Amino acid sequence: MINFKNTEIAFASKSDRDIIKARILYGIMASPFITKVAKSLTQFALMIHFPINWIVKPTIYNLFVGGETIEECASRVETLGKYGVKSILDYSVEGKENIEDIEKALAETLKSIENAGKYDNIPFAVFKPTAFTTSVVLTKASAGEELTEEEKKEAENFKKRVETLCRRAYEVDVPVLIDAEDSWYQNFIDETVEEMMIKFNKEKAVVFNTWQMYRKDRLEHLKKSYEKAKEKGYFLGAKFVRGAYMEKERERAAKTGYESPIHETKKDTDKSYNDALRFSFEHREIISIFNGTHNEESTLLLADLMEKNNIDKKDNRFWFSQLYGMSDHISFNLAAAGYNAAKYLPYGPVKHVLPYLFRRAEENTSVKGQTSRELMLIAGEIKRRKKIRKEMKEKN
Ligand SMILES: Cc1cc2nc3c(=O)[nH]c(=O)nc-3n(C[C@H](O)[C@H](O)[C@H](O)COP(=O)(O)OP(=O)(O)OC[C@H]3O[C@@H](n4cnc5c(N)ncnc54)[C@H](O)[C@@H]3O)c2cc1C
Numbered sequence: 001m002i003n004f005k006n007t008e009i010a011f012a013s014k015s016d017r018d019i020i021k022a023r024i025l026y027g028i029m030a031s032p033f034i035t036k037v038a039k040s041l042t043q044f045a046l047m048i049h050f051p052i053n054w055i056v057k058p059t060i061y062n063l064f065v066g067g068e069t070i071e072e073c074a075s076r077v078e079t080l081g082k083y084g085v086k087s088i089l090d091y092s093v094e095g096k097e098n099i100e101d102i103e104k105a106l107a108e109t110l111k112s113i114e115n116a117g118k119y120d121n122i123p124f125a126v127f128k129p130t131a132f133t134t135s136v137v138l139t140k141a142s143a144g145e146e147l148t149e150e151e152k153k154e155a156e157n158f159k160k161r162v163e164t165l166c167r168r169a170y171e172v173d174v175p176v177l178i179d180a181e182d183s184w185y186q187n188f189i190d191e192t193v194e195e196m197m198i199k200f201n202k203e204k205a206v207v208f209n210t211w212q213m214y215r216k217d218r219l220e221h222l223k224k225s226y227e228k229a230k231e232k233g234y235f236l237g238a239k240f241v242r243g244a245y246m247e248k249e250r251e252r253a254a255k256t257g258y259e260s261p262i263h264e265t266k267k268d269t270d271k272s273y274n275d276a277l278r279f280s281f282e283h284r285e286i287i288s289i290f291n292g293t294h295n296e297e298s299t300l301l302l303a304d305l306m307e308k309n310n311i312d313k314k315d316n317r318f319w320f321s322q323l324y325g326m327s328d329h330i331s332f333n334l335a336a337a338g339y340n341a342a343k344y345l346p347y348g349p350v351k352h353v354l355p356y357l358f359r360r361a362e363e364n365t366s367v368k369g370q371t372s373r374e375l376m377l378i379a380g381e382i383k384r385r386k387k388i389r390k391e392m393k394e395k396n
Contacts, residue, residue: 002303002337004296007381009336010329013079016385022325023378025063030371035361042354053350056357064325064360065092065353066345070115073347076324081121084335085343088124088177088321089115092346092356097134105131106161110168117172123319123342124208124290125169126177129189133158142187159192166196166207173206177239177290180210183249183261190221194228201234205288205317208237213273214246215261222276229286238280239290242269244359274301281305288317292344294327294370303339313338325360326370329377 004010011019028034045052066073070089077087091108093101105127113125130138137154140147147155162178169176178193180186193209200206209225211218222238229236243249246262253260263269277298280287291302299320305311306318322331324343334341346356363370 001307002300002333002339004329004333005380006333006336007329007377007384009083010332010377011381012332013083013328019378019381021059022063023375023382025060026371026374026378029361030375039358039361046351046354056350056354060357060361061350061353064323064346064357066324066347068349069347070112073345076345077119077121080343080345083332085331085341086121086123087324087345088126088342089122090126090344090346092348093131093352094128094355096131102132102161106164109165113165113168113174113176114172116174122174123340124175124177126179126344127165128179128181129158129162129192130181130185132161135185138185138188142185142189144187155188158188159195162192162196163199166200170200170206175206175208175237175288177208177237178210179239180212180241180243182245183212183215184252194225197229197234197236198232201229201237203235205235205237208239208288208290210239210241210292211276212241212243213276214243214263214269216263216272217261219272219275219279222279226279226283226287236287237290238276238287239292240273240276240280241292242273242295244363270295270297273298277302278305281309284311284317290319290321292321294322294330296330299330299334303334303337306339314340316340323360326374 014022028038042052042056044050066076066087066089073087073089077089080087089112091105091112093105093108096102096105109125109127109131112127116122116125133154137147137151137158140151141155166176178189180189190209193207196207197205197209211222213219225236225238243262249262250260253262263272273293273295274297277289277291278301280289281302289302291299293299302318302320306313306315311318319340319342320330320334321342321344322328324345331341331343346353348356
């Protein structure tokens with residue numbers, strides 16, 4: 001069975017130097033004060049056009065990001081692949097809203113879809129829908145507000161762009177994951193993704209939507225989506241995550257005066273996440289599951305369900321995934337046990353990937369348990385390697 005405590009497997013791809021570096025970086029991220037100061041300094045440096053690549057690239061960027069381009073990621077993809085861990089290249093440029101940037105993101109995402117179509121080690125493509133239109137259009141359309149003529153056109157353009165991406169994924173036979181972000185954009189994204197599933201998921205799940213299970217309404221939404229898929233005769237691609245924007249969601253709800261869409265406790269989020277996995281597994285004749293989590297319990301839950309029901313570990317309807325630079329003990333041990341495991345591997349120019357990096361640093365600062373878990377595993381592996389070396393020396 002899977003043993004997440006096996007650090008030899010977890011860190012097999014890392015040299016001694018890599019491990020020491022990871023220990024230092026995780027040690028720094030464990031301090032909210034240092035993380036805050038580093039973020040402010042970086043933002044200040046950017047503002048005054050002070051070069052930052054030389055400090056960011058060999059440190060935190062190198063820990064969490066594959067490279068600036070698809071080509072630069074190739075060696076990471078190969079290294080992970082040697083251990084049975086697949087890669088999902090994620091173009092991580094965020095928050096751009098003008099037409100040139102949208103066109104650029106579209107061209108780059110098409111390239112990444114085509115690239116995924118060529119390599120067994122890249123089993124999915126992925127994109128953030130917010131990269132393909134303005135926040136105003138997404139917010140208004142999601143709230144059911146009246147759009148101006150220009151906004152109506154832009155909303156249609158958004159749908160066309162998403163269709164271009166999904167169609168290419170269908171043509172090169174690569175499933176595509178559509179990420180979820182702020183809840184106030186999601187209704188219009190859900191509507192669009194559903195239309196794509198009707199078009200492209202007739203034979204199998206090619207288009208995957210994301211369900212953020214920290215939202216109170218998502219379990220019901222999943223069940224309704226299943227009913228619709230069954231009725232209309234298409235497969236449902238379901239990527240599950242807990243959700244990355246809890247504080248922002250709660251703040252906006254409090255400020256604007258509506259009920260927070262987020263579960264009140266972590267326990268409720270966990271229950272909702274695990275219930276979604278159980279529901280989807282029960283309906284696996286229609287739903288394909290992408291289990292995007294660093295939570296050991298939710299990972300084992302799906303692995304156990306598969307085992308108890310004699311499902312082949314390589315069955316393509318079931319995937320496990322973690323972010324690059326985090327929870328290698330889950331990804332590598334899953335892969336060693338024969339399951340479908342993949343890393344989200346972000347890429348993009350240093351400057352543009354910074355929001356992603358800040359989020360990772362802050363997440364590792366706030367999710368105390370996770371950072372100390374990484375540090376504990378790293379310490380365990382260093383100790384194990386030292387012991388092996390000592391034993392070898394004594395033998396000689
Ligand atoms: C492969 C992959 C893809 C991802 N894609 C997306 C994406 O498209 N969109 C997105 O939003 N995020 C995405 N994430 C991030 C994800 O949503 C989580 O932020 C992150 O994975 C931590 O949750 P966990 O299940 O790994 O672990 P855990 O440590 O078990 O859970 C932490 C999460 O629990 C929830 N939580 C914590 N405290 C509370 C509380 N008091 N009340 C209610 N809920 C609470 C929050 O969602 C928090 O992030 C992705 C993660 C992975 C691994």
